[in-house]
Amino acid sequence: MTSTAKIYGLILAGGKSMRMGTDKGRIAYHGIPQREHLYRLLEGVCDKTFMSIRKEQVAEISSTFNTIVDEDIFKGPFNGILSAHKKYPNVAWLVLACDLPLIDEKSLRDLIAARKRNAYATAYSLRENSLPEPLAAIWEPKGLKAAISYMEAGTNGSCPRKFLINNDTHLVYPTDQQVLMNANSELEYWEALTKLT
Known part of the structure; x- marks a missing residue:
C-alpha cells in the first residue's frame, strides 16, 4: 500500500551530547542555535515541524517552536522518533539529527522529491558504504509502526540504522555528500566550521 501521508519535520534535539561536551543543538553554526536553524529549514519544506526534546529542556525552548517531549519508552534516537509517531501516527516524519x-x-527538497512512499523509509546514504542514514530520512507511518514492534521485541537492540538495513528502505545519494557530515566531537565541530567559511 502506498502512503499518502503528509510529511512533518522532526529535529532530534533531546540527546545528551556526551562526546561534544556541550549541547549540539545550541551550537550556532549559522548565527542561531543549530536546532533552530534546522527547524527553520524543515519549516520551509514540511507540512508542520517539531523539535524533539527531553522534559528538562522544555523551559529553555521558546514557545514559538512546536515541541514533542520524549516519552522515554524506547532507547536512543527511537525515543524521539517514536514519541513523535505516537502523537501523530498517520504522518511521515522527515527526521534530522541536530x-x-x-x-x-x-x-531536503531532493530527499522529498526522491521519496518512495511504499517503502518503510527514504534515507540519505553515502555511496562509499550504502548504509542508510536514519537521522536524515523520511520515515513512513508503516515503517514506524513496524519499528515499534521491532523495539518491543527487545532482541535486536535499539539502532535505527540496523532496523532500516533489514527492512524496505529506499536509499538516496546526495549530490553533495558533505551535507551528511556529522559533528559529534570538538574536532568535527572545527572541521564543520572550516567547511562553512
Missing part, C-alpha cells in the same frame, strides 16, 4: 551542520534546503 549534528548535521552542512545540511541545506536543497538537500
Whole structure:
C-alpha cells in the first residue's frame, strides 16, 4: 500500500551530547542555535515541524517552536522518533539529527522529491558504504509502526540504522555528500566550521 501521508519535520534535539561536551543543538553554526536553524529549514519544506526534546529542556525552548517531549519508552534516537509517531501516527516524519551542520534546503527538497512512499523509509546514504542514514530520512507511518514492534521485541537492540538495513528502505545519494557530515566531537565541530567559511 502506498502512503499518502503528509510529511512533518522532526529535529532530534533531546540527546545528551556526551562526546561534544556541550549541547549540539545550541551550537550556532549559522548565527542561531543549530536546532533552530534546522527547524527553520524543515519549516520551509514540511507540512508542520517539531523539535524533539527531553522534559528538562522544555523551559529553555521558546514557545514559538512546536515541541514533542520524549516519552522515554524506547532507547536512543527511537525515543524521539517514536514519541513523535505516537502523537501523530498517520504522518511521515522527515527526521534530522541536530549534528548535521552542512545540511541545506536543497538537500531536503531532493530527499522529498526522491521519496518512495511504499517503502518503510527514504534515507540519505553515502555511496562509499550504502548504509542508510536514519537521522536524515523520511520515515513512513508503516515503517514506524513496524519499528515499534521491532523495539518491543527487545532482541535486536535499539539502532535505527540496523532496523532500516533489514527492512524496505529506499536509499538516496546526495549530490553533495558533505551535507551528511556529522559533528559529534570538538574536532568535527572545527572541521564543520572550516567547511562553512
